Amino acid sequence: MNFTIQNVLIATVNDYATVDVQVVDGAIAAIAPRLEVVGTAINGENKLLLPGFFNAHTHSSEMWQRGIIPPLPLELWLAQLYDFAPLDTEKVYLSALGTAVETLLSGGTSVVDHLILIPGKELETIASAVRAYKEVGIRAFVSPLIQDESLTAGIPSGETTALTHKPYFRSTAATLELIEEAVRQFHRPDESVSILVAPTGIQLCSDALFQGCIELSNQYNLCRHSHLLETKAQEKLAQEKYGCTAVEHLNRIGYLSDRTTLAHCIHLTNTDIAILAETQSTVVHNPLSNLRIGSGIAPILKYRQAGVNVTFGCDGASSNDSQDLLEAIKIGSILHNVTDLDYQHWITPRQAVEMASHGGAKGLNMANELGSLTVGKKADLVMYDLTSLSLLPRTDPIGLLILGRPTNAIESVWVSGKQIVADGKVTTINVDDLRQQLFQHSQWDTKRKSETVAQIEAHYRWVMGLNLEVR
Numbered sequence: 001m002n003f004t005i006q007n008v009l010i011a012t013v014n015d016y017a018t019v020d021v022q023v024v025d026g027a028i029a030a031i032a033p034r035l036e037v038v039g040t041a042i043n044g045e046n047k048l049l050l051p052g053f054f055n056a057h058t059h060s061s062e063m064w065q066r067g068i069i070p071p072l073p074l075e076l077w078l079a080q081l082y083d084f085a086p087l088d089t090e091k092v093y094l095s096a097l098g099t100a101v102e103t104l105l106s107g108g109t110s111v112v113d114h115l116i117l118i119p120g121k122e123l124e125t126i127a128s129a130v131r132a133y134k135e136v137g138i139r140a141f142v143s144p145l146i147q148d149e150s151l152t153a154g155i156p157s158g159e160t161t162a163l164t165h166k167p168y169f170r171s172t173a174a175t176l177e178l179i180e181e182a183v184r185q186f187h188r189p190d191e192s193v194s195i196l197v198a199p200t201g202i203q204l205c206s207d208a209l210f211q212g213c214i215e216l217s218n219q220y221n222l223c224r225h226s227h228l229l230e231t232k233a234q235e236k237l238a239q240e241k242y243g244c245t246a247v248e249h250l251n252r253i254g255y256l257s258d259r260t261t262l263a264h265c266i267h268l269t270n271t272d273i274a275i276l277a278e279t280q281s282t283v284v285h286n287p288l289s290n291l292r293i294g295s296g297i298a299p300i301l302k303y304r305q306a307g308v309n310v311t312f313g314c315d316g317a318s319s320n321d322s323q324d325l326l327e328a329i330k331i332g333s334i335l336h337n338v339t340d341l342d343y344q345h346w347i348t349p350r351q352a353v354e355m356a357s358h359g360g361a362k363g364l365n366m367a368n369e370l371g372s373l374t375v376g377k378k379a380d381l382v383m384y385d386l387t388s389l390s391l392l393p394r395t396d397p398i399g400l401l402i403l404g405r406p407t408n409a410i411e412s413v414w415v416s417g418k419q420i421v422a423d424g425k426v427t428t429i430n431v432d433d434l435r436q437q438l439f440q441h442s443q444w445d446t447k448r449k450s451e452t453v454a455q456i457e458a459h460y461r462w463v464m465g466l467n468l469e470v471r
């Protein structure tokens with residue numbers, strides 16, 4: 001559908017301008033004051049139009065466990081997460097719907113779902129998430145989370161003990177075949193669904209798995225995703241496993257590239273940072289998850305100064321425990337003010353918008369098509385209502401949006417020119433139905449115990465130099 005948004009506020013280099021924006025065949029056709037109306041006229045008065053943001057790292061099915069995992073570091077948190085992961089594809093479908101809706105209603109038009117696969121139902125899991133994203137109409141980068149080592153291999157062994165780990169239940173070759181099949185069935189960038197290669201990280205993946213992913217990425221032109229150096233334990237593990245840093249190793253095997261996005265990136269050396277800049281890899285900053293599971297503060301200001309592309313993610317909803325992208329952008333910007341006395345390095349609201357839009361597009365190899373209000377680019381647009389109570393009184397619209405706490409501020413959202421939010425409501429699915437389904441498929445739950453945490457906690461505490469008292 002073609003349309004023209006009239007008299008809408010857009011950001012210019014250091015200011016704002018009131019313009020009309022024509023959208024024809026899903027792309028931005030013109031941006032200028034007083035344009036001829038093409039298609040439907042949309043009133044943009046007292047509204048701010050921005051390119052859609054990227055929720056560039058999440059795990060949708062974690063939504064089923066938000067709010068319940070106690071304060072634990074990643075390795076123990078993960079053990080608990082997997083002990084209670086949903087095993088039903090209907091739940092995967094519902095949580096993907098929920099993730100899409102929350103992302104849309106907090107400024108995102110794209111979501112990178114590092115999707116946890118149900119063992120034995122891997123393709124069905126992917127199909128369920130893809131179905132949900134297509135129904136909602138959000139742009140989806142579905143990144144099936146794969147590994148070929150069992151969970152305990154992700155914890156450093158320490159100097160004196162050699163732990164043995166159960167072999168992973170699926171072979172490396174079978175895992176790669178699965179991803180190739182997912183690409184054949186679901187990789188449709190023209191229909192707003194892309195498949196990424198997404199080994200979970202060096203902590204649980206062999207070089208053979210990374211190599212296979214590189215080959216698939218080259219063969220099918222797929223973007224690459226992974227977690228990277230989220231915890232101190234992973235930093236230790238890389239030294240044990242490779243005798244060098246994880247970044248040096250990934251660079252050596254060729255995983256880093258201008259279409260590689262790396263979630264977290266907390267424990268990097270200066271050499272590592274230079275490698276990310278040189279390979280044009282993208283860091284996905286997940287500040288809330290990093291705080292929630294105690295991983296640390298990623299040195300985002302250093303990355304920016306070194307020329308590393310950075311964008312934002314919510315991370316899964318059980319390490320956040322929300323999918324509010326604007327919240328992640330706010331915390332991900334101001335968090336770093338405490339790390340650097342020189343306020344000239346601090347992230348401004350406009351820079352945060354640039355990171356959340358252009359930064360995401362660049363990381364996903366779509367900077368020519370997405371990430372800014374530019375004639376010729378796809379119309380992935382978000383229009384904010386500047387008369388929303390949370391954006392008043394009138395000062396600087398982008399300052400209010402990023403530094404404030406916008407509620408009910410999203411008026412309309414379009415993906416490839418298709419409107420999927422109008423008057424602040426998702427129009428493509430029935431959100432009241434979704435609420436009912438989420439309610440019915442869950443119960444209040446306060447007293448569960450993870451067996452795996454009980455098994456591995458003593459070793460974790462020992463190897464991390466903590467006392468041996470077990471909670």
Ligand SMILES: [Zn+2]
Nearest residue numbers: 227263315316
């Ligand atoms: Zn993650």
